Amino acid sequence: MIEEETNSRREFLEKSIVGGLTALSAASLFSSCHGDDVKETGEKVKLLSPDGTIVEVDSAYINTNIPELHLSEHNIREGVPGKKFVMVIDLSRCKNARKCKEGCSKMHFLPKERSYVKVEKMQDSEMAAPYWMPMTCFHCDNPPCTKVCPVDATYKLSDGIVSIDNNRCIGCRFCMVACPYSARIFNWGEELYGLNDAEAKAIPDHDACSSHKLGTVEKCDFCPQMGEKNELPDCVKACPNGVFYFGNEYDDAVTNGDETLQLSELLKTKAAFRYLEELGTKPRVYYLPPVNRLFPFKDSEESKNS
Amino acid sequence: MESDFKKEHEKLLDLTKELMPQKFGRTGVIWVISLVVIIAIGLVAYIHQLSKGLIITDMRDYSSWGIYISNFVFFVAISLVGSLISAILKLTHAGWRTPLTRIAEVIAVSAIAFAGLTIIVDMGRPDRMINLFIHGRIQSPIIWDVLVVTTYLVISTLLLFIPLVPDIALCRETGVNPSFWNKKIFKFLSLNWKGKKSQFFLVHKSIRILAVLIIPVALGIHTVTSWLFATTFRSGWDSTNFGAYFVSGAFMLGAGAVIAAMFLIRRQYKLENHITDAHFDKMGKLLVLLSLVYLYFNINEYLVPAYKMKHGEAEHLNDLFTGHFSLMFWSVQFFGMILPIFVLISKKGRKPLPAFLISIMVIIGAWFKRFLIVTPTLLHPFVPIQNVPDAWKSYNPTWEEWSIAFATLAGACLLMTIFIRVFPIIPIWETAEERGIIVDTHEEK
Known part of the structure; x- marks a missing residue:
């Protein structure tokens, strides 16, 4: 028996x-x-x-101590199994608090003035009110950047992420030129990062897809080490206004930490769009138009100057 | 019959003595020393760049390509002249090209060699260059460029070397200039040349085959180089015209470079009997034609988008026409293209000195033209440049960048100079053939 x-x-x-x-x-x-x-x-x-x-x-x-899965346990060039990461950015909620930038800089050990996230002041036409537009890497499904890479150092993963192998990149910067969204930044010199030795050593090699290597290209990596644990990327968590929704397209759900919504329904009812859709790059980041805004537009000093 | 051959061979040796490379005078020495100094400064700057990274340049996240890339395009462009003179003019039976073939070919080989070097200079991780061969992916235009530029370098080197073999043998035979190194090198390079009929037959045949082969490869190198830009979405680059636009500009620049080199070599070596005023006249006419073709493509490239003033394109074009780059833009268009057409269209303008001055204008204009193709576009991305330090919104090359760029240009010049010092720059046996001297005087035994 x-x-x-x-x-x-x-x-x-x-x-x-x-x-x-x-x-x-x-x-x-x-x-x-x-x-x-x-x-x-x-x-x-x-x-x-x-x-x-x-x-x-x-x-x-029954052993209730489930060991944590590390990213290194799946092939770094294949992506997190069972996931297809997607982001929705609600432009009606952004007031340029820039917490997303700070969170990103902290998470990726970037100097304060440097971040993989941009917050741009946009204005669709002269009559329309300007709005703030946070931009990450769009992790396009038809990525112009991966096509031009001569050494396969940037590539598309099964989980939707466009990743970079900073140990292979030769620093030709063709991908930066090919990206119509200027999502990529370059490690021009170590001093730009202002990291001390301990901080530099604290960066887990390949754990986050963009690691800092002199003379190579970096960008927003959608924080796959968080996504794998079903946690949210730091820009999403850091945002005080719930601008960023993140989720798995296979689950048809996205969350900003406070509320979880059905992705397909959200995109349909809120008239979501993708930036420069006409280029055919098929971004994985959707925008909800800046209607019924939570905050009135208030210009910042930096943007006034630019 | 035997004595006839002897007489013919004497004539050939006389011609060889006339065309042998000569020791440099004072100007020559000063020229070489200046080049070496420029290269040394560039090397210092490059070592600095290797240790610090590309931070020492003024390239940043928006202007991510700078004068290294425009210098690369310039080198690739100028190298097209090899195919213009040795292939296109040969296949169209333009007999006057003979004294110019080697000048054109040596420009081509030096330029394409330094084009490759310039690309390495631009790389953030030159130590990983081997990845291009280990992990190379065929869908990247950079890999196409690597393949086609290497092919062009090989064919151009052959086109330079094969017609040189009989001349090297002749130079050795005259016994003039018998320094130890010359003797050794010439013996090695003349590949046991005997001057037999069958050997000349082989030389003629290989030149003909290479002349045909090099034309598609030449069109290829510059078309692929234009695709480094045209395969992106950027305003100013997103054009189906780009291949033809680049190729036409390259031929024009190449013709200018040949005129400049002709003038300097003729003056230094007193070759007025070989490079005649008629050559300047012919090359001047050719340059007018090529400039007109380039003008046509420029009108296409700027006027058609300017007619529409599409959002995105408009900012870029306004910056060129009336904005930050307008002075450079109009100077390049006027001095580098319009003025040469007007000067060279008159017979007086095609005299050696005015043609030389115009060709210098064409070369400088062409260099800045490549700068205008690369930089303004990068400073006008789709996403407006915001929240970056002010210095990142413009691009002003640092002294290191200028030194390195100048060093590569000086390097190409030095390579050509050394060639001219060691080898006869006017093809001897081809000139002899033109003049009806029998060259294959050695009977098959």
């Missing part, structure tokens, strides 16, 4: 490994099932396996 039970558990285990990421975490639940020293409590727990069958196991076999 006990023998049979173990067998069925083993079978279940094998199936769940095949099941992918969900299965992986399920498998870790049973990580101790081969140990002989486990004392069965007699309390049975019903679990749903990935293939839809309900199995019953003793609660003693």
Whole structure:
């Protein structure tokens, strides 16, 4: 009887490994099932396996300490499995607080004046009121930047992210020229970053896709190390006004931390658009038009000068 | 018969003595020293750049390409002259081109070699250049450029070297200038040339094949170079005309460069019998034609978008026509294109000295023209430039950039100078053939 039970558990285990990421975490639940020293409590727990069958196991076999998954566990050139990251930026909520820039700079160990996020003062026509437009890398589905890279140092991942391999980039800057959104910045010289040795060492190599290497190109990487843990990128978290929504297109859901909305519904009802749609780059960042604004437009000193 | 051949060969050797490379006079020495000094300064600047990174340039996130890239385009452009003189004029049976072929070919080889070097200078990580070969991806126009420029360098070098082989053998035979190095190098480079009929047959045949091969490759190098810009969305670059526009500009610049080189070489080596006023006249006419073609493409490139003044294009064009770059823009258009047409269209304007002065104008104009193609466009991106330090909104090359750019130009000049000092710059056996001297005097045995 006990023998049979173990067998069925083993079978279940094998199936769940095949099941992918969900299965992986399920498998870790049973990580101790081969140990002989486990004392069965007699309390049975019903679990749903990935293939839809309900199995019953003793609660003693359940390990609730799920080990954290690190980005390095999946192929850096393939992307986070089961995800297709998408961002929605609500222009009616932005008042140029620039917390997104600060959050990004902090997260990516960038100097204060440098960030992968831009907040631009935009005006569609002379009669229209200006508005603030935060811009990240749009992680286009038809990216002009990856096409021109001569060494495959920037590439499109299965999770939608346009990534950079700073250990391969030769610094020709063709991708910067090819990007119509000026999303890419260049590591012109170490002094620009003003990092001390400890800070420079604290940057996890390849954990965040853009790491600082002299003479290579960097940009917003959509923080895949956060997305993988189902957490939000720092620009999203830092925004006090909930401008940024982030999510997984496969889940059809985006969240700004306060509210979670259905992506397709949001895009449809709020008349979402993509910046310079006519170029055919198919950005993964959508904008909600600046209507019914939360704040009146207030110009900043820097923008007045420019 | 035997004595006839001997007589012919004597004539050939006399011609060789006349055209042998000569020691430089004072001007020559000063010229070489100045070039070496400029190169040395450039090297210092480049070492500085290698240690500090591209931060020492004035390139920043918006003006991410600068004079290195425009200098690269300039080099690629000027190298097209090799195919113009040795291929196009050969295939159209323009016999007068003979004394100019080697000048054109040496310009082409030096320029294309330094074009490659300039691209390495522009790279943020030159230490990773090997990645181009390990990880090269064929869909990138840079890889196309690497392939086609290398091919062009190989064919141009062959077009320079193969017709040179008989001349090297002749130079060795005269016994003039028998310094140890010359003897060794010439012996090695003459590839056991005997002057047989069959050898001349091979030379003629290979030149003909190479002349045909080089034309598509020449069009290729500059078309692909234009695609580095035209494959992007940027205003001013997003044009289907760009390939033809670049090629026509390159031929014009190349013709100018040949006139300038002709003038200087003729003066230094007293070659008035070989490079005659008629050559300046012919090259002047050719330059007028090429300038008119380039004018046509310029009108296309600027007038058609200016007619529409599309958002984005308009800012770029206004900056060129009336804004920050207007002085440079109109000077380049006037002195680099319009004025040469008007001066060279008159017979007096095609005399050596005025033609030379105009050709210098064409060369300088062409260099700044490439600057005007690269920089203003980058300073007018789709997303307005905001929230960056003021210095990032403009592009003013630093002394390091200028030194490095000048050093590459000086390097190309030095390469040409060394060639002229070591090898005969006027093709001897081809000139002899033109004059009816029998060159293949060695019977097959």
